[in-house]
Amino acid sequence: MDFDTIGTATAELMFRQVAATCGNYAEQHQWTEVEIAAAQQRHPAHADVLFHAFYLMQLTNARMCCEMLLRAHCRELLERVAAGEDTRPGTAVEVLLLTHRSSLAAPLTTAAVGLFLRMWKAAALPDPDNHAAVLEYYESTVGSDIDELETCARQSEQQDQRIPDPSPECAGEHLGQAVTCRYAPPS
Known part of the structure; x- marks a missing residue:
């Protein structure tokens, strides 16, 4: 295989990987x-x-x-x-993705779960399992912690x-x- 063929094959593979990642x-x-x-x-x-x-x-x-x-x-x-x-400041979606990344590293705290649910609702994403009802519990028990975490998360995701x-x-x-x-x- 000559260099041009290898280069074309590599470029094609890279393009497919980018397309798969980015849609x-x-x-x-x-x-x-x-x-x-x-x-x-x-x-x-x-x-x-x-x-x-x-x-x-x-x-x-x-x-x-x-x-x-x-x-x-x-x-x-x-x-x-x-x-x-x-x-x-970070959008609700950016904060959702931050919480997702955090959940892969360690279990989420109660406030972090509340933040995730709050951001899901703020982003107006589909809620077939009615997580909004569960959010009320988190807001009533750790709402001020969620507020603080949201402020930090939006700052963390600031662009x-x-x-x-x-x-x-x-x-x-x-x-x-x-x-x-x-x-x-x-x-």
Whole structure:
């Protein structure tokens, strides 16, 4: 086998491994755009700001390539953008994934289980086993510990580079459509 064949085979293997880990980037891009469009419907006064927030929706964990996790991550960030809130602290999904990683190293404390359940609910993920009912118990018994743990976890998962561009370039077109955008130069 010559070098070109080995290189091609290696590249193909690497591409398959990346695709298996990250899923289909085109699908992820589409899910993000759908979430942005939905946020624009919820917050029409901020539609232009939300459009330009696309780059904030970066995956911060390979497990986020799952549709329900990526969409929940995007929804939370888009709500923060619309509200003018800080986008750097970890999202509920990022905290969920942190708790998952922690559970692989050691059993979770009662507060950590409560945090996991709280973040699941905050991310509005499907709850077929009605964990929300169990969350009430954790909130009533160790709620303040969960609050403290949540603060620490969101700080731990903070993405310092995840800040909106204060003046993105815009030609007055979004996805090929002429729009009124606060970032477009005056015409």
